[in-house]
Amino acid sequence: MRRVKRENLDRLFNPGSVAVLGASANPSKLGFHVMKSLVEGGYRGRIIPVNPGLEDVMGRRAYPSITALDAPIDLAVVAIPAGGVAGVFSECREKGVGGVVLITAGYKEIDDPEGARLHDELFALAESAGIPVIGPNTFGLINFRPALNASFTPEFSRIRPGGIALVSQSGGMAHLLGFSAEREGIGLRLIVGLGNRLNVDFPEILDYLVEDSHTEVIALYVEGMDRARDLLRIGKEVRGRKPVIAYKTGCSEKGNAASLSHTGSLAGRAEIYRGAFLQCGILPVDNAEALLDGARALSACPPPKGSGIGVLTAQAGPGMAASDRCERGGLRIPSFSATTQERINALLPPLALRTNPVDMGPAWYDPGALSRVVGAVMEDIHVRGILVLMMFASANMDVLAGLAPLLKEWGQKKPVVSCILSPRGIWDGLVEELEASRALVNYPTPERAAAAMVNLWRYGQALS
Amino acid sequence: MRRVKRENLDRLFNPGSVAVLGASANPSKLGFHVMKSLVEGGYRGRIIPVNPGLEDVMGRRAYPSITALDAPIDLAVVAIPAGGVAGVFSECREKGVGGVVLITAGYKEIDDPEGARLHDELFALAESAGIPVIGPNTFGLINFRPALNASFTPEFSRIRPGGIALVSQSGGMAHLLGFSAEREGIGLRLIVGLGNRLNVDFPEILDYLVEDSHTEVIALYVEGMDRARDLLRIGKEVRGRKPVIAYKTGCSEKGNAASLSHTGSLAGRAEIYRGAFLQCGILPVDNAEALLDGARALSACPPPKGSGIGVLTAQAGPGMAASDRCERGGLRIPSFSATTQERINALLPPLALRTNPVDMGPAWYDPGALSRVVGAVMEDIHVRGILVLMMFASANMDVLAGLAPLLKEWGQKKPVVSCILSPRGIWDGLVEELEASRALVNYPTPERAAAAMVNLWRYGQALS
Numbered sequence: 001m002r003r004v005k006r007e008n009l010d011r012l013f014n015p016g017s018v019a020v021l022g023a024s025a026n027p028s029k030l031g032f033h034v035m036k037s038l039v040e041g042g043y044r045g046r047i048i049p050v051n052p053g054l055e056d057v058m059g060r061r062a063y064p065s066i067t068a069l070d071a072p073i074d075l076a077v078v079a080i081p082a083g084g085v086a087g088v089f090s091e092c093r094e095k096g097v098g099g100v101v102l103i104t105a106g107y108k109e110i111d112d113p114e115g116a117r118l119h120d121e122l123f124a125l126a127e128s129a130g131i132p133v134i135g136p137n138t139f140g141l142i143n144f145r146p147a148l149n150a151s152f153t154p155e156f157s158r159i160r161p162g163g164i165a166l167v168s169q170s171g172g173m174a175h176l177l178g179f180s181a182e183r184e185g186i187g188l189r190l191i192v193g194l195g196n197r198l199n200v201d202f203p204e205i206l207d208y209l210v211e212d213s214h215t216e217v218i219a220l221y222v223e224g225m226d227r228a229r230d231l232l233r234i235g236k237e238v239r240g241r242k243p244v245i246a247y248k249t250g251c252s253e254k255g256n257a258a259s260l261s262h263t264g265s266l267a268g269r270a271e272i273y274r275g276a277f278l279q280c281g282i283l284p285v286d287n288a289e290a291l292l293d294g295a296r297a298l299s300a301c302p303p304p305k306g307s308g309i310g311v312l313t314a315q316a317g318p319g320m321a322a323s324d325r326c327e328r329g330g331l332r333i334p335s336f337s338a339t340t341q342e343r344i345n346a347l348l349p350p351l352a353l354r355t356n357p358v359d360m361g362p363a364w365y366d367p368g369a370l371s372r373v374v375g376a377v378m379e380d381i382h383v384r385g386i387l388v389l390m391m392f393a394s395a396n397m398d399v400l401a402g403l404a405p406l407l408k409e410w411g412q413k414k415p416v417v418s419c420i421l422s423p424r425g426i427w428d429g430l431v432e433e434l435e436a437s438r439a440l441v442n443y444p445t446p447e448r449a450a451a452a453m454v455n456l457w458r459y460g461q462a463l464s
Numbered sequence: 465m466r467r468v469k470r471e472n473l474d475r476l477f478n479p480g481s482v483a484v485l486g487a488s489a490n491p492s493k494l495g496f497h498v499m500k501s502l503v504e505g506g507y508r509g510r511i512i513p514v515n516p517g518l519e520d521v522m523g524r525r526a527y528p529s530i531t532a533l534d535a536p537i538d539l540a541v542v543a544i545p546a547g548g549v550a551g552v553f554s555e556c557r558e559k560g561v562g563g564v565v566l567i568t569a570g571y572k573e574i575d576d577p578e579g580a581r582l583h584d585e586l587f588a589l590a591e592s593a594g595i596p597v598i599g600p601n602t603f604g605l606i607n608f609r610p611a612l613n614a615s616f617t618p619e620f621s622r623i624r625p626g627g628i629a630l631v632s633q634s635g636g637m638a639h640l641l642g643f644s645a646e647r648e649g650i651g652l653r654l655i656v657g658l659g660n661r662l663n664v665d666f667p668e669i670l671d672y673l674v675e676d677s678h679t680e681v682i683a684l685y686v687e688g689m690d691r692a693r694d695l696l697r698i699g700k701e702v703r704g705r706k707p708v709i710a711y712k713t714g715c716s717e718k719g720n721a722a723s724l725s726h727t728g729s730l731a732g733r734a735e736i737y738r739g740a741f742l743q744c745g746i747l748p749v750d751n752a753e754a755l756l757d758g759a760r761a762l763s764a765c766p767p768p769k770g771s772g773i774g775v776l777t778a779q780a781g782p783g784m785a786a787s788d789r790c791e792r793g794g795l796r797i798p799s800f801s802a803t804t805q806e807r808i809n810a811l812l813p814p815l816a817l818r819t820n821p822v823d824m825g826p827a828w829y830d831p832g833a834l835s836r837v838v839g840a841v842m843e844d845i846h847v848r849g850i851l852v853l854m855m856f857a858s859a860n861m862d863v864l865a866g867l868a869p870l871l872k873e874w875g876q877k878k879p880v881v882s883c884i885l886s887p888r889g890i891w892d893g894l895v896e897e898l899e900a901s902r903a904l905v906n907y908p909t910p911e912r913a914a915a916a917m918v919n920l921w922r923y924g925q926a927l928s
Contacts, residue, residue, distance in 0.1 A: 027859070028829065028859065029859075030859060032859075033858045033859050036858070112814070152857075152858065152859060153857065153858050154858055155856070155858060155886075155887040155890070158887055158888075168781070169781070170779065170780060170781025170782075170784075171779055171781070172777070172778070172779020172780060172781035172782045172783075172853075172855050173779075173781035173782060173785070174781075175779065175855035175856065175857070175885075176781075176782055176855055176883075176885060176909065176910070179855065179856065179885050179886060179887050180885070180908065180909075182887045182888060183887070183888050183908075221781070223781065223784065249781070249784040249785045249788050250784050250788070251788045251792075286911075287785070287789070287909060287911040287912075288785060288909045288910070288911060289908075289909050289911070289912070313636070314636070315634065315635055315636020315637075315639065316634060316636060317632070317633070317634025317635070317636035317637035317638075317640075317685070317687065317713070318634075318636045318637060318640055319636075320634075320687065320713040320714050321637070321713045321751070321752060324713050324714070324715045325751070328715075350576070365492065389636075391636050391639035391640055391643065392619070392639065392643065393616075393617065393639075394497045394500070394616065394617050394618055394619060395491070395492065395493075395494060395496075395497050395616060419640075421639075421640060421643050421644070422619075422643060423619040423622055423643050423646045423647070424622075424646060424647050426619070444644065444647075444753075445640065445644075445751060445752045445753050446640070446752070447751040447752060447753070448751075448753070
């Protein structure tokens with residue numbers, strides 16, 4: 001059962017006008033921060049504060065209720081006490097509001113049957129009006145193109161726009177992932193906090209995002225699900241059309257108990273979810289860092305067309321670490337074809353490790369030879385993806401600039417995943433430029449680079 | 465067999481004078497970068513360039529050979545072609561040089577019996593003279609107190625001084641770990657690149673560092689060992705005196721093959737090393753990030769005196785992620801004592817998750833209650849260590865400052881490991897201050913924080 005129509009979600013995510021119920025000038029109120037997010041977050045539509053006790057909020061005329069306004073409202077962000085929400089929902093139905101972000105908490109997640117009753121009442125109201133509701137018990141949502149910060153966290157607007165759509169059942173995890181993206185310069189398409197999922201749950205969001213032209217990869221943080229069957233069905237529809245990666249918590253005894261209290265759903269057994277995810281071609285990961293790492297690779301690189309990886313390393317140690325991680329994840333470090341090996345042998349001295357993984361160290365001071373080694377490996381028929389591992393060396397800081405054209409040429413033919421690291425500020429600009437041109441995707445350690453390649457390969461397998 | 469005396473290593477690591485053989489004014493030569501490291505890295509002793517073809521290097525008078533100098537030399541850094549090294553070693557013996565850093569490569573790691581012969585010749589020379597040799601095939605060593613950058617990487621001097629001693633068999637990995645430390649503000653005691661380990665190997669370094677007052681924790685990167693039995697013996701002597709954490713690569717087929725070519729040692733089976741490490745109380749980790757993460761916790765926190773962990777989280781999701789990781793690592797999230805639970809129940813409303821893990825969210829706007837919740841958990845007899853997980857919220861940015869005194873009070877009684885995260889710049893200064901005062905050790909994700917707590921607990925077990 002798809003409870004919410006795609007066009008309704010489209011209006012919710014891209015509103016021409018936003019009303020803030022509970023808008024406030026008092027920084028201790030969430031309604032203040034929602035207003036701040038909208039005003040400072042670059043939203044270009046009309047912002048309508050709603051608060052019966054105020055004349056204006058942040059220089060905008062306030063209305064006593066949404067029905068007092070003589071203009072359509074596409075999105076209502078509701079941050080008022082739980083008791084008043086049902087009345088507001090009735091007004092939203094009357095007014096023809098497009099969608100609701102319900103920040104208010106105190107429903108299914110509380111240890112009180114009244115919470116569940118209110119939840120059911122709101123569900124019936126929303127369904128009868130055909131209004132999609134994000135929440136309750138959510139921080140909100142953020143759209144990065146065009147800019148709409150409909151959350152109580154204005155700082156989310158610091159994140160740069162990109163292709164990763166982040167859908168989280170937990171507000172805390174959404175903040176963790178969002179702040180990590182901000183700190184690491186990772187671009188996001190949107191952030192949605194599902195909260196208690198009144199009528200917009202993972203299936204509805206997946207169904208919407210798979211058609212969204214700005215979304216390159218969908219990253220899910222999952223605690224528990226009431227409608228796992230729906231997710232499976234939608235997951236199978238989505239399969240192969242867009243990469244989806246998911247992190248599920250609540251595997252432990254205590255984690256599971258916490259889930260019930262937190263969002264009103266039991267987390268359930270980890271293996272069941274893992275199996276279900278794999279059936280739909282959703283990539284499971286087991287920590288927050290791997291979720292962002294995997295999403296970055298999936299948004300930037302084509303999947304390798306096979307399990308053979310060429311490892312090009314400027315220093316042997318990181319090559320060993322990456323090879324270990326690749327093989328543990330099911331990838332192979334194959335021998336090169338005879339032609340490739342001959343080409344490399346002509347370029348590297350016998351003291352070098354010339355087979356796969358290739359230690360490029362001895363060619364370090366000969367940019368021409370280095371480029372030809374890289375080119376030979378990239379062209380090898382057994383090599384379906386390339387790991388490039390380079391630690392900065394003071395004696396040859398220009399080596400990366402020399403390789404840049406080749407990386408830009410190859411990066412979209414075969415996936416290039418790298419750990420290229422220097423002290424702060426030396427290579428950072430060039431690495432950013434290579435990432436921006438989609439020549440490669442870079443990670444701070446060889447193991448994380450290799451794990452990202454493993455996920456790219458698994459996604460490629462799900463496609464075939 | 466201990467081949468090198470501790471006092472000789474002391475002279476090598478803390479020299480009053482350093483000669484650079486192969487010192488050069490040409491930036492394409494390693495001898496240039498070694499000179500730069502010494503000159504710009506704040507070394508306060510005498511720097512003596514040695515190069516028969518030059519009058520001076522970087523404003524310092526150059527000598528044609530070390531024997532031409534009429535003053536003692538504590539450390540000789542050798543960066544000349546392999547063929548000349550045996551002659552230089554004879555001169556070092558004659559001159560009474562205290563120790564050698566042998567950057568020159570082309571010995572056991574090359575596919576040529578001449579390399580092994582040269583290695584054996586140098587070994588005999590060094591042993592007869594009682595000279596400890598770091599290398600050959602090393603980038604060098606860096607001492608952070610007092611400053612001595614005897615490596616070909618001047619940028620290592622940007623790392624701030626601290627308590628973690630990093631001993632690496634791979635130059636590439638030492639650069640990875642060193643640059644990561646620089647980027648993340650992690651303080652190091654020293655960095656040593658062991659290279660081909662002529663007569664200074666892991667056992668000698670461990671034996672030295674365990675007595676070194678500036679070393680709080682020893683972090684090893686290991687590929688393979690010829691003298692595993694010696695390490696076991698020294699490891700058992702070191703056990704419980706200072707934490708040692710080790711990352712071993714070369715587990716995979718290709719990684720192992722690479723090790724032979726790289727440092728002339730077979731990497732060997734991962735399980736054998738893991739077992740041997742555990743026997744000596746050395747904590748094994750399986751990636752570079754975990755090596756630094758674990759070392760940071762071990763240098764900052766006392767180990768928990770039991771497996772019961774209190775999880776204090778400002779948002780439920782990160783608490784679930786941390787609980788999962790704790791339980792997977794063997795830690796428990798125990799119920800609180802009746803007294804503690806009563807105290808918490810009086811402070812948090814029924815809608816909160818008041819048992820362990822505690823969701824502090826509902827007390828978010830009441831600093832007094834929040835502090836009393838934290839205090840109650842810290843005092844609980846079942847709680848041996850505390851995980852604090854807090855994502856920044858715009859509506860309450862002062863919450864961390866309010867908790868700081870309590871964290872400073874408790875941090876050295878029970879280990880406090882945290883994931884306290886804000887957008888860049890907001891809480892960073894306060895988190896740094898808390899880390900500097902050893903109130904806590906902070907990580908970018910809840911899973912990494914939990915994994916660090918697991919390592920602290922394992923170290924505590926090795927002690928008892």
